[in-house]
Amino acid sequence: MAFEDIKVRSYDGDLDRARLELLERRCEVEPSQHVFLFTDTMGDPISRIRNSPLYIMLVAELNHELIGVIQGSIKVVTVKDLTKVGYILGLRVSPLHRRKGIGSSLVQHLEEWFIGNQVDYAYMATEKDNNASVNLFVNKLHYVKFRTPAILVHPVKSQPLKISSRIEIFKISEENAEYLYRRYMGLTEFFPADIDQVLRNKLSLGTWVACDEGERGHFGQNDNFPTSWAMLSVWDSGGLFKLRIGKAPVSCLVYSKVSKLIDKAFACFNMPALLCSMFEPFGFYFLYGVHHEGPMSGKMVRALCNYVHNMARVDVDCKMVVTEVGSYDERVRAHIPHWRLLSCLEDLWCIKPLKSEDREDFNELTRIPQARPLFVDPREV
Numbered sequence: 001m002a003f004e005d006i007k008v009r010s011y012d013g014d015l016d017r018a019r020l021e022l023l024e025r026r027c028e029v030e031p032s033q034h035v036f037l038f039t040d041t042m043g044d045p046i047s048r049i050r051n052s053p054l055y056i057m058l059v060a061e062l063n064h065e066l067i068g069v070i071q072g073s074i075k076v077v078t079v080k081d082l083t084k085v086g087y088i089l090g091l092r093v094s095p096l097h098r099r100k101g102i103g104s105s106l107v108q109h110l111e112e113w114f115i116g117n118q119v120d121y122a123y124m125a126t127e128k129d130n131n132a133s134v135n136l137f138v139n140k141l142h143y144v145k146f147r148t149p150a151i152l153v154h155p156v157k158s159q160p161l162k163i164s165s166r167i168e169i170f171k172i173s174e175e176n177a178e179y180l181y182r183r184y185m186g187l188t189e190f191f192p193a194d195i196d197q198v199l200r201n202k203l204s205l206g207t208w209v210a211c212d213e214g215e216r217g218h219f220g221q222n223d224n225f226p227t228s229w230a231m232l233s234v235w236d237s238g239g240l241f242k243l244r245i246g247k248a249p250v251s252c253l254v255y256s257k258v259s260k261l262i263d264k265a266f267a268c269f270n271m272p273a274l275l276c277s278m279f280e281p282f283g284f285y286f287l288y289g290v291h292h293e294g295p296m297s298g299k300m301v302r303a304l305c306n307y308v309h310n311m312a313r314v315d316v317d318c319k320m321v322v323t324e325v326g327s328y329d330e331r332v333r334a335h336i337p338h339w340r341l342l343s344c345l346e347d348l349w350c351i352k353p354l355k356s357e358d359r360e361d362f363n364e365l366t367r368i369p370q371a372r373p374l375f376v377d378p379r380e381v
Helices: 013-028 102-116 131-140 174-185 195-200 250-265 297-313 327-333 356-367
Strands: 007-010 036-040 054-062 065-078 082-093 121-127 144-147 150-155 167-172 204-212 229-236 242-247 283-293 318-325 347-353
Touching: 007 102, 013 065, 013 082, 054 102, 065 102, 082 102, 102 121, 102 131, 121 131, 131 347, 144 356, 150 327, 167 174, 167 297, 174 195, 174 204, 174 229, 174 283, 195 204, 204 297, 229 297, 242 283, 283 297, 283 327, 297 318, 297 327, 318 327, 347 356
Parallel strands: 082 121, 283 318
Antiparallel strands: 007 054, 036 242, 054 065, 065 082, 121 347, 144 347, 150 318, 167 204, 204 229, 229 283
């Protein structure tokens, strides 16, 4: 195969949709006996980037066969100062065409699009054990390991979680949420300049605050706040795409059937809904903008997480509650309910400067440990 025979171009929905679905199915089939999650875009291949301010999908084509795809989005965030960054996701190459430079070519074409749009940094996220991805981005394309946040996953159970009666939880307006985020998280790494657009998106279900009983009435009055309080917002990722088990051993299928019987017979066991319908597509809620103030704010965070879990119980589509926190926020992880079995305690973000004048600042940025919380944009989950 001659490399020049490969054509990289923008995605064309009318021409490429069916062929992209075929590519995704081919990439789903892996020689593994382990469970893995597969993304079901429900017929909208660009669903994961559609809500970004600026985005693109590129495909690689060979002899009228679609053999690779990549997605990218652009936004303005806080790094050291306000910076334009490009996010890389959704890289797929057909198993029959791997190790032929197609992945590298797709990334390089996407970087050219970033540069044409005056992007300062490109970044991507991958599992730290994904050797193929780490080798491509770090060893071949000179990305640098940047942050290692934790993805915390909590399955929705059949019974509600308890919330202390001494904690008040209430929903605040989008305007008040924007004010609080800009005031308390404006200097957070990767905080989006267009946080107002995130909060007003139809997939954002709202922002909630927790504080001690009796504090709600004067919360924020005259710009005064309780000694301890917490806030977070909720994004309905299931409104964009679904997850499903792509492959699993026979034991998982048996366990799923047994779980359904147990849950029907013994509701008090409080089985996770995901385990009772393991092989059906499911949605999830993503918690973003988790912020806490004060010595007792940990219990406020847990109360908010339990509150969202109970919200998810009445959403028949939602089977998991997920959040992602940076290593700086390790002290709050203990207060966020999660299953270690489903969670990824060390995700990997890699970053690369696209402008030569940024390299000195970049070297300083990647040398120092994370000194601020990390904001994970729900549009990029």
